[in-house]
Amino acid sequence: xxxxxxxxxxxxxxxxxxxxxxFCSKRCADVDLSRWLGGAYAIPSAEPPDxxxxxxxxxxxxxxxxxxxx
Numbered sequence: 001x002x003x004x005x006x007x008x009x010x011x012x013x014x015x016x017x018x019x020x021x022x023f024c025s026k027r028c029a030d031v032d033l034s035r036w037l038g039g040a041y042a043i044p045s046a047e048p049p050d051x052x053x054x055x056x057x058x059x060x061x062x063x064x065x066x067x068x069x070x
Contacts, residue, residue, distance in 0.1 A: 006022065008022065008023050008024035008025075008028050009022060009023070009028075009032070010023060010024075010028035010031050010032055011024060011028055013025075013028075
């Protein structure tokens, strides 16, 4: 190892306990799990448009096109 002490990623305590590695306790492991389940670690992305929204836009454009043709 590089001589660096490993620390708990949640509370930064020294020397994680082997049973909860890389965390120092069950509490920190549960905090991390809660963050995962709550979406705190989600990667933000642009959500693609919903198919229903696309179909509505196409229908609206068609109706508008038909009205201008008349």
